[in-house]
Amino acid sequence: MSLRVGIDIDGVLADFRSAFHEAARQCLRRDVEEVVDPKSAAALGDRDVRKVWDFVARVTNWWMELQPYEPDQIARLYELTRAGGWEVFFLTNRPRSAGDSVQFQTQWWLERQGFYLPSVLTVPGSRGDVSNGLRLDVVIDDLVMNCVEIVGGSPAKAILMLRDDQPSVRKHALDRGIGVVSTLAETLEVLVQFDQALPERRGRMLRLAEWFKPAPKADVLPQNPRTLRPLPRRR
Helix, strand or coil: CEEEEECCCCCECCCCCHHHHHHHHHHHHCCCCCCCCCCCCCCHHHHHHHHHHHHHHHHHHHHHHCCCHHHHHHHHHHHHHHHCCCEEEEEEEECCCCCCCCCHHHHHHHHHHHCCCCEEEECCHHHHHHHCCCCEEEEECCCHHHHHHHHHHCEEEEEEEEECHHHHHHHHHCCCCEECCCCCHHHHHHHHHHHHHHHHCCCCCCHHHHHCCCCCCCCCCCCCCHHCCCCCCCC
């Protein structure tokens, strides 16, 4: 059975913090020394945070303009997904902005980073319920609360993306059996090891002979499936 992975977008792949900081500067028309993720900090008051979100809602396709943390690693994730036959689901609870839907904006953004035909799910509810419903093996998220929901509400393993050095948060996560990483590159190494360790990938004794035969070469799409010409229509 293929490895099934859930990956949060903001804080894991996309630099939401810097984009929100710039939106706050434009919206509030003053220098903001420090604006971090409004879901986890109170650098701005509730009223100012609402103003910034209202500003974001009026900007056309705002989510398409976020910068990636590690663009080369997003492309590498795609390569590993294709090579390993992984099932990857990108999870987000982004609020709507003007223009295209949040799902489409996120799909477009991922393709620009080199991950083609991404499966994007907008999930406003519990990450534990989603992980359980999708039968995910592992989920990467940047919020401890979401990771706790994942391990408490599903059999999935949770990995916390902690890009800043926060020893107390790290300890809190590790004490609850949640893995902690600081980069996407590190995360991909963990996923490769996790894929190799899955019992389902070890095969059963009755199929042991398959380990000693070369795998048949499968007909697969090219790395960029959008280079294919459309199939001729049947008459």
